[in-house]
Amino acid sequence: MTDKQFQTLDDFLGTHFIYTYDNGWEYEWYAKNDHTVDYRIHGGMVAGRWVTDQPAEIVMLTPGVYKVTWTEPTGTDVALDSLPNEQKMHGTIFFPKWVQDHPEITVTYQNEHIDLMEESREKYATYPKLIVPEFAKITYMGDAGQDNDAVINQTPYAGMTDDIRAGKFYDEHYRHTQA
Numbered sequence: 001m002t003d004k005q006f007q008t009l010d011d012f013l014g015t016h017f018i019y020t021y022d023n024g025w026e027y028e029w030y031a032k033n034d035h036t037v038d039y040r041i042h043g044g045m046v047a048g049r050w051v052t053d054q055p056a057e058i059v060m061l062t063p064g065v066y067k068v069t070w071t072e073p074t075g076t077d078v079a080l081d082s083l084p085n086e087q088k089m090h091g092t093i094f095f096p097k098w099v100q101d102h103p104e105i106t107v108t109y110q111n112e113h114i115d116l117m118e119e120s121r122e123k124y125a126t127y128p129k130l131i132v133p134e135f136a137k138i139t140y141m142g143d144a145g146q147d148n149d150a151v152i153n154q155t156p157y158a159g160m161t162d163d164i165r166a167g168k169f170y171d172e173h174y175r176h177t178q179a
């Protein structure tokens with residue numbers, strides 16, 4: 001886990017995080033560059049879902065405090081506030097009703113199923129939305145560098161976040177040490 005102090009937007013970009021929300025949901029998230037995020041979901045309602053190259057708004061509110069927001073092809077909206085110097089975050093997820101009713105449709109590598117997400121958001125109900133506002137504790141931070149496609153490039157498996165935290169997953173260039 002990096003022990004760097006976050007001061008600038010550049011300090012945040014290229015950082016790879018694992019965190020657990022207070023409701024027990026475990027997420028892995030990567031600030032790929034100043035307008036793009038990747039993530040993998042390891043626990044919670046849509047565990048097993050993963051996404052790369054999601055466009056996002058990423059800003060620094062004050063030194064070391066970051067806000068990230070985006071809207072997804074599913075119709076889900078997300079707002080993340082990160083305080084990495086305190087290993088702390090707050091996330092709010094705004095799920096359309098259909099994701100709550102049919103989470104299994106979204107549990108996949110979304111990039112290969114964008115059409116299905118767009119069809120489903122038309123076919124099923126949007127309202128009432130499920131709002132999930134939670135604090136989270138950051139359990140891992142790594143300096144992956146920006147635009148690194150090797151950070152999040154495979155389906156999550158049980159124990160993956162333990163392997164990452166134990167230093168077994170990436171080599172010194174932040175590439176996989178295993179196939």
Ligand SMILES: C=Cc1ccc(O)cc1
Nearest residue numbers: 027029039076078091093
């Ligand atoms: C729905 C995606 C999502 C990604 C990261 C996170 O912390 C919360 C939601």
